[in-house]
Amino acid sequence: MKTVLMMALLVSVMGSAVAADKVQTPQQQRMTTCNQQATAKTLKGDERKTYMSNCLKNSESAPADKSLTPQQQKMKECNAEAGKQTLSGDARKTFMSNCLKKQPQ
Structure with missing residues (x-):
């Protein structure tokens, strides 16, 4: 019985350590945010490299800021275009x- 309890405790502690490793640093959060934004803008090649470089250097936005997913960005752009065309119904x-x-494209 003691062996089973010790094994359960050990597995629990190891699981907690793995979960703690997955917490992103501010730089990793910034990288994730910039990458999502570059993907949403469908940037490629040198244009993407330049964007990523500028985004990662930008200290004005906090890395924990919620960024839009590519689908959310597309929805925002389509919604803005529909608004410009004053479409309804x-x-x-x-x-x-x-x-x-x-x-x-």
Whole structure:
């Protein structure tokens, strides 16, 4: 019985140590945020490298700031475009559906 309890305790402690290792540092959080933003903007090659460099150097935004996922960014852009066109009702729904289905070029 003592062996089982000791094994359970050991597994519990090891699990806690692994979970603690997954906490991101502020730099890792900033890297994740910048990477998500670059992906949302569909940047590639030198343009992506430049963006990432500038984003990582930017000390104005806190690394823990919630960034938009690529899908959220796309939704925001489509919504803004629908607003510019003053669409409403079924026309807006159709536009949003088509806009969100478009693949990045």
